[in-house]
Every structure is written in structure tokens, then in C-alpha cells.
Amino acid sequence: MDSRTQAALEGTLKPDAERKAWAIKARVKQRLAALPWEAKLGLYEDKEPKGATLHISNSTIGNLNLGAVGGDLVSSIQQLSNEGHDDLAKRFEEFTKAINSSADFQEGMKKDLLEHLVVVAEEAAKPSEKRRMGPLRTSIEAIKTGIGMAAQLAAIWGGIDLALKAAGIIHN
Secondary structure (H helix, E strand, O other): OOHHHHHHHHHHHHHHHHHHHHHHHHHHHHHHHHHHHHHHOOOOOOOOOOOOOEEEEOOEEEEOOOHHHHHHHHHHHHHHHHOOOHHHHHHHHHHHHHHHHOOOOOHHHHHHHHHHHHHHHHHHHOOHHHOOHHHHHHHHHHHHHHHHHOHHHHHHHHHHHHHHHHOOOOOO
């Protein structure tokens, strides 16, 4: 390979490698910053052993893992707090704890509710012009329907609903 070809190749690869390194560094920083929130939400506390929920599909069995959903939620709560929506972040935190500790739901339902809560929190953390209102509304309705069985969760969600409206994230 001649020196001009090698220089051109390095000129092409180096910026791409630097962008990838920056992206990895940013993800690591975000993950490290989320750890205190995760601890505060009790994601690492083993108060009592939880039963495993299994999903069988095409003879494949896998464990239900709430950890990834919890991590996404923690990142979104942290972003809300960073954007100045401390009240909303606090309410999401309280609601997450209530879902995790609720005896009214099986693990699969908890996971579903938390996944919808991730959508709401992620969209709420975005600037208004970047929010996807369809998924936001759908997840809000799914949460309202899902928590209808648990009066405690319904009361906490009422506070989140009011905070979302006060922040101008949703209307009605």
C-alpha cells in the first residue's frame, strides 16, 4: 500500500473511530451517573426473593428480566431531573417503587407497566418538538388501564398525570 493510500485510509478511519470512542464514553458516563438513581429506586436491593416468570416460545424458555427496563427508566428519570423537572422525576421514582413492590401484579404485568412507563418518561424528557405523541398517549392509556386493579398505584399515577400536564408535556 503506498503512503497516499495509507494516509487517505487513516484520514477516513480516524474520525469514525473517534466518534465511536466518544459515543462509548458518553454511554459510560450516562450509565455511571444513573447508578445512584438505580440504588435509590432499590433496583439492587433483595428484600425478598422474587419468583422467576418464564416465557416459553418455540421451545425456548427465558427469564423475565426487569433490570434492563429499570435501567432505561432510571436514565429517563435522571434526564427529567437534569432538565429541571424534579417534581415529575420524583413522581416517576415513587411510581416505579410502587409497581416493583406491588403484590397486585405478577412479574409480567410489572414488566409491561414499567415498559410503558419508560416510554412516558423518555418522551417526557425530550424537547416538545421531538416528542412522539402517539406512543406517549398509548403508553399513558395502557398504564391507566393496567393500574385500575391497584388503588395505591392509581393514586400515585394521578400525581404523575398532573405533573405531565403542569410541565406542558401532555394536554387535556
